[in-house]
Amino acid sequence: MNSGYKILVVCVLSVGLLVAGCAQGLIDLGDSLSTFGDGLYSLGSCLSPLEPIELNEVFGKAPVIAWADGMTEITDAAQPDVQAFLDEKLGEDVTPIDYRSLRFQQIGPLSRGEVIRVEAMSDVVYRVALYDADYKLIPAGSLHDFTGQRRTLEIPIVRDTPAGYLRLDLRFLSETNQPMIRLTRLGVVSRPEPREQTVMLNFGGQEDVIFRSGYLIPARVGTIDDPVIRQIAASQFRSVYAPYNLTVLTDADPPPPEPFSVIYIGPAELSTYNYGLAEFIDSRNAYPDDIAVVDTNQPALDIARLLGSETFGRAIAMIAAHEMGHLLGLEHVSDPDALMTGAQCQGTGADVERMLRRQLKRAPIILAVVDLQQWVVGYQDAAAELLGTVGAAIVTGTPND
Numbered sequence: 001m002n003s004g005y006k007i008l009v010v011c012v013l014s015v016g017l018l019v020a021g022c023a024q025g026l027i028d029l030g031d032s033l034s035t036f037g038d039g040l041y042s043l044g045s046c047l048s049p050l051e052p053i054e055l056n057e058v059f060g061k062a063p064v065i066a067w068a069d070g071m072t073e074i075t076d077a078a079q080p081d082v083q084a085f086l087d088e089k090l091g092e093d094v095t096p097i098d099y100r101s102l103r104f105q106q107i108g109p110l111s112r113g114e115v116i117r118v119e120a121m122s123d124v125v126y127r128v129a130l131y132d133a134d135y136k137l138i139p140a141g142s143l144h145d146f147t148g149q150r151r152t153l154e155i156p157i158v159r160d161t162p163a164g165y166l167r168l169d170l171r172f173l174s175e176t177n178q179p180m181i182r183l184t185r186l187g188v189v190s191r192p193e194p195r196e197q198t199v200m201l202n203f204g205g206q207e208d209v210i211f212r213s214g215y216l217i218p219a220r221v222g223t224i225d226d227p228v229i230r231q232i233a234a235s236q237f238r239s240v241y242a243p244y245n246l247t248v249l250t251d252a253d254p255p256p257p258e259p260f261s262v263i264y265i266g267p268a269e270l271s272t273y274n275y276g277l278a279e280f281i282d283s284r285n286a287y288p289d290d291i292a293v294v295d296t297n298q299p300a301l302d303i304a305r306l307l308g309s310e311t312f313g314r315a316i317a318m319i320a321a322h323e324m325g326h327l328l329g330l331e332h333v334s335d336p337d338a339l340m341t342g343a344q345c346q347g348t349g350a351d352v353e354r355m356l357r358r359q360l361k362r363a364p365i366i367l368a369v370v371d372l373q374q375w376v377v378g379y380q381d382a383a384a385e386l387l388g389t390v391g392a393a394i395v396t397g398t399p400n401d
């Protein structure tokens with residue numbers, strides 16, 4: 001079995017020194033954990049990004065795609081200008097392996113409402129991302145495919161842009177294993193209306209937690225028995241998502257008839273540093289029944305635990321809220337004060353409070369860390385994205401009544 005299709009979101013907490021760095025991982029997703037590597041934990045770099053390389057510099061050197069009848073195919077043709085740029089920017093002592101798997105393409109002007117279909121015909125391509133002329137990521141999620149076959153992604157263009165830029169992240173590249181991508185312009189397709197979503201916070205334990213990708217997370221999540229922790233966690237989680245049309249239940253509630261997401265919260269013994277895992281980044285909430293896990297056993301949470309049930313409950317709620325963001329299509333950002341932070345941060349125990357203040361906000365997306373350098377590859381406006389996906393909270397009841 002090709003391990004390249006493990007689709008997983010990994011959250012990392014480097015503590016004693018707190019901060020939730022949530023490094024999204026492994027294969028399918030953006031800032032892959034493997035590019036961070038274990039050594040990253042010692043960097044503590046999220047508070048002082050080092051010489052970000054803006055996308056405009058590299059995209060300007062990318063080759064231009066030629067469309068034929070609204071279609072084009074991309075293979076691994078040489079990108080000498082891009083390569084020369086990276087060589088110069090990143091310095092001679094950077095191992096090429098860190099960036100040789102990146103490809104950049106210019107794809108010309110795009111119009112609001114049209115949809116670009118991306119088909120990845122080889123497993124070398126594990127991620128495709130499209131940016132507009134302002135180098136802002138056009139949300140589209142990942143190349144989900146649970147059978148390991150051809151993966152298709154349809155990217156809706158949300159505004160006119162004089163230029164689109166494509167980034168490919170490759171894996172397992174070799175002489176015999178080459179990337180193959182087909183792009184097709186589908187014309188104008190209207191974006192689906194926002195759709196409400198229900199999530200159940202499950203504190204009651206679960207014996208068999210299995211991700212669709214087949215990824216072997218710990219199959220068993222234990223229970224949280226403290227009613228204060230349960231209540232505070234649910235309350236904090238609800239407050240984070242209060243502006244949005246997300247119904248939050250717990251395992252004390254009867255399961256709703258409609259499909260719903262589940263976040264299993266309890267001692268799960270995820271691997272060290274992973275204190276939460278989401279099934280995948282579910283772009284625009286295509287899968288209303290996806291799942292995530294929060295591991296309350298992580299040593300990373302010891303400080304919060306020492307501060308009492310209330311702080312602990314709030315802390316695990318923030319982790320759950322981060323995972324929920326992934327289940328609703330949000331990617332990692334680099335701002336340590338953003339709920340969707342994927343940066344590795346360090347600090348002191350006082351950072352528990354900082355973690356509890358994290359928000360769903362507009363923030364830069366980091367592609368990767370290469371030799372201490374971070375790349376800003378776009379921006380994610382988490383609140384706007386959620387409003388477009390699930391819509392605004394519906395106020396029930398009549399005031400003054």
Ligand SMILES: [Zn+2]
Pocket residue numbers: 009010011022023024322323326332342
């Ligand atoms: Zn994450």
